[in-house]
Amino acid sequence: MPRRLAAICALVWLCAQTPAGFTLPGLMSALGQVRAASASFTETKTLPLLTTPLQSSGTLDYVAPDYVRKTTTAPAPQNFLLQNGMVTLTLNGQTQRFTLAQAPQLAGLVEGVRATLAGDLPALQRYYDLSLSGRADHWQLLLRPRDPALAKMLAWMSITGTGDKITEIDSADTKGGETRMQVRETILHAP
Amino acid sequence: MRRNFWPVWLWLAGLLLCATLTARAHYRTDMGDFLPRTHSLGLAALEAQVSGGGAAKLLLVAIDHAPTPALEALNKSLASRLRQSPDFEAVLNGDDRSLTEIQNFVWQNRYLLSSGTTPQAFSVAGLHTALENGLALLGSELGGIAAQTLPADPTGAALGLAQSLGGAGANGPKSENGVWVSPNGQATLLLLRTKAPGFDLEAQQRAQTFLMQNFTTARAAIPGAANARLRMTGPGVFAVQTRNVTKRDVTRLSLLASAGAVLFLLLAYRSPLALALGLLPVISGALAGIAAVSLVFGFVHAITLGFGITLIGEALDYSVYLLTHTQHEAGARAAVARIWPILRLGALTSIAGFAAMLGSSFTGFAQLGLFSIAGLITAALVTRFVLPPLVPDGFFAPGARAIGTPLRWIRRHQGLARMSLGGVAVLALLSLALHRGGLWQTNLLSLSPLPPATQALDKTLRAELGITNPRFFLAWRAGNEQEALTISETLTPILSGRAAKGEIGGFSLPSQILPSNAAQQVRRAALPNDTILRTRFAAALSGLPYQADAFAPFFQAVAAARKAPLLTIASLPPALALRLHAMLSQTKTGWIVLAPLGRVNNAAALQAALPAGVKLVDLNRQSSLLLRLFQHEAAALALYGGGAILLILALFLRSWRQVARVVLPLLAAVTVCAAALTMGGGKLSIFMVAGFLLIIAVGSNYCLFFARRGLDEAALERALASIMLANLCTVAAYGLLSLSAIPVLHDIGETVALGTFLCLLFGAAFAVPARQTGP
Numbered sequence: 001m002p003r004r005l006a007a008i009c010a011l012v013w014l015c016a017q018t019p020a021g022f023t024l025p026g027l028m029s030a031l032g033q034v035r036a037a038s039a040s041f042t043e044t045k046t047l048p049l050l051t052t053p054l055q056s057s058g059t060l061d062y063v064a065p066d067y068v069r070k071t072t073t074a075p076a077p078q079n080f081l082l083q084n085g086m087v088t089l090t091l092n093g094q095t096q097r098f099t100l101a102q103a104p105q106l107a108g109l110v111e112g113v114r115a116t117l118a119g120d121l122p123a124l125q126r127y128y129d130l131s132l133s134g135r136a137d138h139w140q141l142l143l144r145p146r147d148p149a150l151a152k153m154l155a156w157m158s159i160t161g162t163g164d165k166i167t168e169i170d171s172a173d174t175k176g177g178e179t180r181m182q183v184r185e186t187i188l189h190a191p
Numbered sequence: 192m193r194r195n196f197w198p199v200w201l202w203l204a205g206l207l208l209c210a211t212l213t214a215r216a217h218y219r220t221d222m223g224d225f226l227p228r229t230h231s232l233g234l235a236a237l238e239a240q241v242s243g244g245g246a247a248k249l250l251l252v253a254i255d256h257a258p259t260p261a262l263e264a265l266n267k268s269l270a271s272r273l274r275q276s277p278d279f280e281a282v283l284n285g286d287d288r289s290l291t292e293i294q295n296f297v298w299q300n301r302y303l304l305s306s307g308t309t310p311q312a313f314s315v316a317g318l319h320t321a322l323e324n325g326l327a328l329l330g331s332e333l334g335g336i337a338a339q340t341l342p343a344d345p346t347g348a349a350l351g352l353a354q355s356l357g358g359a360g361a362n363g364p365k366s367e368n369g370v371w372v373s374p375n376g377q378a379t380l381l382l383l384r385t386k387a388p389g390f391d392l393e394a395q396q397r398a399q400t401f402l403m404q405n406f407t408t409a410r411a412a413i414p415g416a417a418n419a420r421l422r423m424t425g426p427g428v429f430a431v432q433t434r435n436v437t438k439r440d441v442t443r444l445s446l447l448a449s450a451g452a453v454l455f456l457l458l459a460y461r462s463p464l465a466l467a468l469g470l471l472p473v474i475s476g477a478l479a480g481i482a483a484v485s486l487v488f489g490f491v492h493a494i495t496l497g498f499g500i501t502l503i504g505e506a507l508d509y510s511v512y513l514l515t516h517t518q519h520e521a522g523a524r525a526a527v528a529r530i531w532p533i534l535r536l537g538a539l540t541s542i543a544g545f546a547a548m549l550g551s552s553f554t555g556f557a558q559l560g561l562f563s564i565a566g567l568i569t570a571a572l573v574t575r576f577v578l579p580p581l582v583p584d585g586f587f588a589p590g591a592r593a594i595g596t597p598l599r600w601i602r603r604h605q606g607l608a609r610m611s612l613g614g615v616a617v618l619a620l621l622s623l624a625l626h627r628g629g630l631w632q633t634n635l636l637s638l639s640p641l642p643p644a645t646q647a648l649d650k651t652l653r654a655e656l657g658i659t660n661p662r663f664f665l666a667w668r669a670g671n672e673q674e675a676l677t678i679s680e681t682l683t684p685i686l687s688g689r690a691a692k693g694e695i696g697g698f699s700l701p702s703q704i705l706p707s708n709a710a711q712q713v714r715r716a717a718l719p720n721d722t723i724l725r726t727r728f729a730a731a732l733s734g735l736p737y738q739a740d741a742f743a744p745f746f747q748a749v750a751a752a753r754k755a756p757l758l759t760i761a762s763l764p765p766a767l768a769l770r771l772h773a774m775l776s777q778t779k780t781g782w783i784v785l786a787p788l789g790r791v792n793n794a795a796a797l798q799a800a801l802p803a804g805v806k807l808v809d810l811n812r813q814s815s816l817l818l819r820l821f822q823h824e825a826a827a828l829a830l831y832g833g834g835a836i837l838l839i840l841a842l843f844l845r846s847w848r849q850v851a852r853v854v855l856p857l858l859a860a861v862t863v864c865a866a867a868l869t870m871g872g873g874k875l876s877i878f879m880v881a882g883f884l885l886i887i888a889v890g891s892n893y894c895l896f897f898a899r900r901g902l903d904e905a906a907l908e909r910a911l912a913s914i915m916l917a918n919l920c921t922v923a924a925y926g927l928l929s930l931s932a933i934p935v936l937h938d939i940g941e942t943v944a945l946g947t948f949l950c951l952l953f954g955a956a957f958a959v960p961a962r963q964t965g966p
Contacts (some may be wrong), residue, residue, distance in 0.1 A: 047329060047338050052736045056329045080332050091331050092324045096354055104366075107337060144462070149287075153335050173335050 022136045025121065030164045035166075036063045039185040041070075047177040060064025060183065065118040069112070082110055108150035112143050112157050113169060128157075137162050198576035201688070202475065205569075209478035216485035218434070219492050248280070248385045250402070250425040255378035257419035265416050266370045266379040268409040269402075273383065276405075278398045281384040281765035285364065285371030292764035299851060300762075301348040302752035304706060306683060308714035312346055313724065317733035321346045326735065343744035364655055373655045382656055384769050385427060392434060395427035404551060415780035424649035432645065440497070440931045444485060451923030452507065459590040459916050468581055469510040471572045476506045477564035483565035484558050492555050494935055499562035499880070501939050504924060505541060505889045506570030510772040512896070513574055514582070515591045523582035529892035531575055533895050536843050538571040541888035543835035547828045553821065556828070559881070588912075594919065595912030601955040602911070608956035616953075617860040619866035630865075630875050640934040661787040663794075665698075667805040669782045672760070675775060676707035678805065679784065685800055686788075696789020704763065704771045711757045718753045721746060739767065818877075825880045832884060836891065853894040857887055863953075864946040878935050882942030889921060889943070890950030897958035911955070918951045940961040 038061050045054040056070040066085065079090040087110070089096045089101070100107040108127040115123035118131035119168045124130060127150055128143040140160045145151040153173055160168040212896035224807050254262055254269070270284040283289050302308045311317045322345055328337040340349060364371040371380040387394030406421045414600070449470075456466050468603070484491050484499075494960055512534060516526040537906055548560025601608045623630070665682060679702035686698045702710070719727065724746060760768060777781045791797055791807070798807045840850045861883050868879060896910045920942065928940030 009240065014296070026289075033594070045330060045334060047334075049338055049341060049738055049741050050736045051738060054326070056330050076327055078327065078331055087332075089333065091327050100367075106333065109335065112334065153339070173338065175338060177335070179334075179340055 013049040022139070024130060024132045024141075026119045027132060027136075027139060027141070028119040030119070031117065032064075032066060033121075034062075034117070034164050036061075036116070036187075037185055038062070039166075039183045041177065041181050041183050044178045044179040045177065048175060049177075062117050065120065066114060068114050068117065082114060104149050105153050108145060108147050109154060109157075111170075113159075116141065116143075117166070118161050196580055199580060202573060202577045206475060206478060209475075209482040212482035212485055213478055216479065217490040218669065219490050233704040248387070248389050248427065249769075250381075250383040250385060250423050250427060251649070252381040252383060252421060252423045253378040253655070254381075254406075254419055254421050254432045255372065255655050257416045258843060259372075261413055261416040261419065262379045263370045264413050265406075265419055266381060266496075268413065269406055272379060272405045272409060273402065276401060278331065278386055278387050278394075278401055278705070279383050279950075281382075281769050283371075283382040283766050283769070284380070285366040286369045289764070289766045290366070291922070293766055295354050296767065298349050299801075300752075300758055301352060302718060302749065303711045303714055303758055304352055305348040305714070306353055306680075307346065307348055308717050310717045312718060313727065315717050315727045315730045316539055317821065318345070318728055319735075320660070322731060322735050322737065342741045343748055345742060345745055371656070372847055374962070376600065378655075380652070380656055382769070384765075385770070389426045389430065392427075392430055396431045399423070399428060399431060404825070408494055416569040422648060423654075424645070424652050428647075429645070435640070436933060440936055441935050443783045444928055444931050444936065448924035448927040451927050453918035453922060455594070455916060455919040456511070457595055459588045459912075461588065461589050465514055465586060465675065466589070468578055468836070469507070469514055471581075472510050472570035473503065473506045475573045476503045476570035478571035480562035480566035484562050487561055488558055494555050495558040495562055497933065498878070498939065499559055499566065500911055500934050501887055501925070501928060501936070501943070502545070502559065502563045502881070503570065504511075504564035504921060504943070505576075505885070506567060507573040507920055507924075508889065508892060509538075509570055510578060511917040512892075512913045513578055513590050513918065514586075515916055516909055517582060517586060518909075521584065522584060523579040526965050527575060527579045528811060531543060533892075533899065534571060534574065535891035536839070537566050537895050539843075540839050540891045543565055543839050544832035544888050547831035547835065550831075551807070551824055551828065553824065556820075557855050558822070563911075588916075591912040592908065592917060595908060595915045596949075598911040598915050599908065602959055605956060605959070608952075611858070611955055612956050615863055619859075619863040622870065623700070623864040626869055627872070630869055642934075644932075661789065662810050663791045664786075664808045664810065665700075665786045665801070665805055666808045667784050668780075669784060672782065673707050673709075675782050675784045676702045676705060677709060678802075680707055680710055681802055682786070682805065689797065689800075694792050696791075698786065699770070699774065700786050700790045701774045701784060704767050705758060705760060708757050713757070715757075718749050720753070721750050724749055734958055762889075768774065770819055815924045820878055825877060829880070829884065833887070836887065838889075841924065849898055851897045852958045853891060854959045855952060856894055857890045858896075859957075860890055860946060860949035860953045861886055863949050864942065867945060868942065876938045877932065878938035879942045882946065885939070885943050886946030886950060889947050893918070893947075893950050893954045894958040897954045898960070900960055911959075913952065914954070917946055921947045 007180045020055060038059065039058050040057070042053070042057040045056075047054070055075070056078075058070065058078075061067070061069040061071075066083065068080075068082040070078075070080040072080075077090075079088070081088040082093070085100050087096075087098055087100060087106070090165075095100050100110060111123055111127055114120075116162060124143070127145060129146050130141045131144075133142070134140045139161055141161075143157040143159070145154050147155075151174075155172040155174050156174050157171040159166060160170075165185050166183055167185075170179065172178045254266055257265065266284055267286070269281050270286065273279050273282045291822070297304065310318075324347065325337065325341050325345055327351075328334065328347070329341070332338075337350075344350070364373065367376075371382075373380060377537055385395065385398045387398060389395065402423070403421065410416045410419050429572070453466060456469055457463075459468055480499055480503060481491055481496070484495060486494065512530055513523065513527055515528050517523045517528065542564050545560050545563040548556045549564075550561065551557045568677075604825070667675075667678050669678060679700045682700060683702065686695065686700070689695045690698060705716070718724075728742065728745075729739070760771065762769060774784055774786055776785065785808075791809075794809060801807065837850065837854065840853055841847070844850055844853070864883070864886065865875065865879075869875060893914050896914050899910065900912065925940045925944035925947070928936050929944060931937050931940065
């Protein structure tokens with residue numbers, strides 16, 4: 001994991017000279033224009049607790065500014081819904097509901113993705129230090145937790161995209177676990 | 192004529208005695224003491240809830256009117272000051288510490304707390320299923336958290352607890368930077384629990400003063416917080432506030448009301464001495480009333496006090512009648528001899544009316560009945576025996592004749608007056624008959640002596656702090672704490688089943704916070720010893736992609752739980768203890784448990800599924816039941832009281848024509864008054880109903896005076912003047928009371944001012960014998 005982080009940091013440094021016109025506020029504003037999006041995903045989780053990685057796939061739906069739905073179809077059905085600060089999670093045949101305020105550790109994680117999708121810079125900066133690299137057609141946003149509670153759990157998150165589309169979300173927890181989610185947008189509603 | 196002063200000495204002695212009793216009386220403000228003594232579980236639950244129940248020690252605090260950073264700093268500074276005070280058992284403000292305390296408690300004690308700690312869960316199959324579920328959890332959004340907890344908690348005990356603890360009424364407010372903030376972000380919040388019980392008003396007031404002082408000190412030290420404001424509610428705050436507002440309104444407004452009456456009296460008497468004498472019956476009556484109630488009931492309710500003094504306002508009329516009838520030559524003793532039969536009859540009818548209240552199951556009503564009876568008897572006797580020797584020789588009321596002018600006018604145009612007032616009465620009957628949506632106020636809060644603004648603030652703060660008053664409760668009685676918890680445990684499967692099917696919303700049970708000793712022992716016994724656990728766990732892991740050596744923390748935790756002492760209320764962190772206490776109310780006979788439910792789709796079906804002794808209480812329904820009981824009683828009281836008044840009038844007047852002359856104008860006046868109060872969809876409060884009783888008590892005196900026959904023209908004019916003056920005082924005094932923010936005083940003021948004025952009009956038009964048309 002440290003090697004991977006070092007690689008990203010090197011990349012950030014290399015790409016420090018971002019072309020004029022491509023800035024964080026610019027990216028955020030472009031992302032903020034997207035009203036709704038749907039995508040399919042495949043996710044690979046590597047955890048020290050497990051001997052083999054966990055593979056899963058399904059679909060993602062987003063409606064600006066705060067509706068995010070992740071429907072896992074394989075290997076077993078799972079449903080994650082964020083709506084208006086409220087999380088509904090269905091797994092193992094049971095449904096749980098709670099607000100993000102009740103789960104502060106999860107809040108940072110979920111907000112990292114939600115606020116990026118919504119182009120909500122202030123919300124992102126509440127939890128993370130941000131650095132942007134790459135070009136408009138291939139950018140990478142690195143999120144490093146500034147919230148102490150979140151930092152205990154999450155080492156970093158990285159969101160890769162092209163234009164106003166997100167193509168990959170990677171993250172690493174502080175206990176050596178890593179998640180890599182590849183996203184292929186199918187429908188995009190932008191002006 | 193020799194003046195006989197012995198009644199004056201006797202009266203002075205009695206006054207001294209009553210004043211002593213009044214000074215030593217216990218005054219209560221608890222709404223529960225005003226409600227009926229009852230054995231129904233539903234009503235007992237309502238009473239516990241109305242009196243604040245287990246939550247009686249809660250203080251809800253909001254701080255606003257400053258920039259957010261200042262509010263947050265102020266909240267933290269105040270909380271840390273209060274935490275050092277022995278007056279507060281719990282100080283919660285959403286800081287990370289209280290959250291961490293709960294998390295640690297749940298985590299440390301997960302196996303004793305969790306209903307999932309069963310022999311099956313620790314069998315090979317049970318562990319295998321739990322580990323499979325763990326895989327799904329690791330793959331979910333909660334995976335990051337699960338990866339940290341799973342090695343120590345593969346059975347998911349802590350996760351299950353976190354969910355069950357988040358039942359109805361458990362949703363705390365949103366926390367920002369370690370401080371609770373209101374949903375609109377304008378205020379920061381605190382929830383406090385005082386050490387002193389809610390009914391100890393002195394201690395409650397001390398705690399509140401301490402809170403305010405610390406707030407002021409903390410505010411001075413924080414830049415930008417100069418304008419910050421602290422508002423608080425809660426049963427203790429209300430009790431203290433009610434006492435203070437009642438004190439203030441009863442003294443200040445009563446003073447103002449008296450001033451209004453005094454103005455007219457001065458106009459009529461033109462003598463400060465006569466004015467002072469005129470107040471003696473009322474003052475004596477009030478003292479006697481308080482003394483009687485305190486002797487019989489052992490305490491005086493604040494509502495009795497505020498309300499009772501207005502009820503015996505009639506006593507002011509007694510001295511008005513006496514002093515206005517006093518003639519220059521004949522003096523007060525001759526006047527009292529002439530008017531005493533009517534005064535006595537008037538007082539008797541009022542007493543008969545109020546006597547019906549004595550039998551009420553509402554303690555407050557019974558107190559009011561006794562208060563007014565003792566007060567009126569005293570006032571009548573003082574008017575009869577104490578005033579005449581004190582009125583100076585040669586006194587008469589020079590201004591009275593002018594005051595009587597409007598009544599003389601009505602008398603001169605009696606035909607016109609009868610026609611127009613008759614028309615008004617018919618319209619009023621029509622308006623009452625056509626009134627839609629019920630004539631009665633059905634909101635229990637209308638009983639509360641609190642101003643609506645205070646009630647609204649409480650509602651807001653409760654909602655913001657997540658301690659909303661749920662509508663549905665499960666209620667049961669228990670002899671002791673363990674019994675309360677054991678019954679609670681039998682309910683868990685019933686409620687979880689229904690919650691899973693969506694038939695009820697969330698629920699909170701005391702045993703979710705603290706399981707009974709028996710349940711804890713069973714759970715402890717369900718945990719296998721280390722050797723067996725390791726063997727079973729190794730078998731359960733087969734076929735699953737877990738690192739076998741990752742679960743050492745689990746083995747340690749189970750071994751520790753097998754040796755852990757049982758949990759008690761004292762083991763709970765403050766925030767959880769507070770929630771447990773809110774569900775348990777101690778009564779004289781044991782415990783009443785009120786467990787809140789979120790939403791109930793089918794109340795009858797749920798009740799059928801509950802074990803005997805556990806009742807589903809719908810607070811809305813209970814409070815409307817209570818109000819219906821109240822209305823039935825009020826109607827019964829009015830009937831009995833009315834019957835008694837009729838009987839007494841018939842006995843003394845010995846003529847149905849005369850009785851009709853006195854009673855019909857009263858009925859017309861009350862009808863028009865009720866119609867006016869309910870115009871535009873208004874509702875009658877129970878205080879207005881009591882106001883009607885007072886209208887009848889006062890108005891019957893008017894009509895008795897009006898209806899006298901065989902008076903010469905001069906005597907009749909004196910009678911008209913005395914009634915007009917009495918009514919002006921009543922309208923001025925009660926009209927001013929209607930300015931009070933306290934519903935009791937406002938409603939009674941409005942009703943009585945309007946009603947007695949109508950009595951005057953209807954009495955003058957219908958009760959006064961027609962003018963002898965001269966030749």
